Amino acid sequence: MNYKHVAIIIPIFNERNNILTLIDLLLKKVPGANIVVVDDNSPDGSALAIEKNFGKINKVHLLKGVRKMGRGNAVFRGFFYAYQKCSSQIFVEMDADHSHKPQLVPQLVNLVTANTVVCASRYLKDSRISGWSRLRIIFSRLSNFIIKNILNNPLMDSTNGFRAYPKKAIEVFQKHSPITSNYLVLSETVTLLANHNFKFLEVPSHFPNRTVGKSNTTPILATQSLVDLFMIWWHYKLWRK
Ligand SMILES: Nc1nc2c(ncn2[C@@H]2O[C@H](COP(=O)(O)OP(=O)(O)OP(=O)(O)O)[C@@H](O)[C@H]2O)c(=O)[nH]1
Ligand SMILES: [Mg+2]
Incomplete structure (x- = not known):
């Protein structure tokens, strides 16, 4: 099977020792897919390592941000790039730290329909x-x-960023920019897409904790998530009623 209609978006911050092996696996497990890595100027040299190893492979794209702007923000930059430049029909988001297994991508992709997001x-x-x-x-x-x-x-499970979206969902994101940009944006997009009559299908997955590299989750970000939850509730549930 050729997955040329699929774009896989991977946000990274300091993932040099994870991203190369992940790209290798994705090239094998999801042949033909465009792989869009969004790096936010990682100090560990992740971007340089990708350019060195995959610079000549035209299915591997590297988007460079100037500073750390949050996982959610990075994923949206990747979605919009793939929508414009790769003519993709299905958009996958996944983490770089091997907690999300590349072999599950074909199953997620094959279950997507025009108005179904697979999580x-x-x-x-x-x-x-x-x-x-x-x-x-x-x-x-x-x-x-x-x-x-x-x-x-x-x-x-609305806090796991391993999902496949149909093109129509990306068009909703283009019209209605999410109000949050960190981990809670995953819950916000569910609310936003549910309001636009999208369906959600959940499939079981094995989630191993990262063994390489450092977590980007900090107590400050966890606290920020509480504020974000309040903002989402206010914006979508209270204000819009
Ligand atoms: N581009 C970009 N990527 C980010 C940013 N923050 C996190 N990421 C990436 O988003 C993904 C999820 O972040 P993790 O650090 O694994 O967060 P987590 O899964 O809650 O934490 P662990 O359980 O320790 O892995 C990883 O691929 C990170 O490299 C950011 O600000 N910008
Ligand atoms: Mg992780």
């Missing part, structure tokens, strides 16, 4: 998380429970 979930019966402390699992489940109830969100 890898860590909280279905056949899902699995490995390498997380009990505290982190409780924190993640609790966050999802709160988000689901406050935003009336249909997903069991």
Whole structure:
């Protein structure tokens, strides 16, 4: 199968020791797909490593930001680039740290329809998380429970950034810019697309914790997420009613 209609967007910040192996795997598991890596001027030289190793492969694209602007912001830059330059029909977002497995991409892509977004979930019966402390699992489940109830969100896991979107969803993002730009944007896009009558399909996934490189999640970003949740609720649930 050739996946030339697919664009895979990977936001990176200091992922030099993950991104090269991930691109290698994606070139094998999702042949023909455009791979769009969005780097925010990582101090560890991620961009240079990509240029050195994949500079001659025209399916691998590198977008360079000038400073760290958040995962969500990076993914949107990648979506809009792929929409314009690669004529893609299906848009996948995934992390670089190997918590999102490249072999699941074809399954996500094959289930997308014109108005269905397909989301890898860590909280279905056949899902699995490995390498997380009990505290982190409780924190993640609790966050999802709160988000689901406050935003009336249909997903069991709306904080996992491993999804495949149809082209129409990107057109919604172009018309209605999300108001958040970090991790909570994943919950915001669900709310935004649900308001535009999109459906969501969750598929079970295995989520191993990163073993290489450092987490970008900080206590400040976690606190920011609470503020973002309030902003999303205000903007989409209260203000728009
Ligand atoms: N371009 C860009 N990428 C980012 C930014 N923040 C995070 N990322 C990337 O977004 C993805 C998710 O970030 P992680 O650091 O893995 O966050 P996390 O999964 O909550 O944390 P871990 O569990 O420790 O992996 C990774 O590929 C990061 O490199 C950013 O500001 N800009
Ligand atoms: Mg991660």
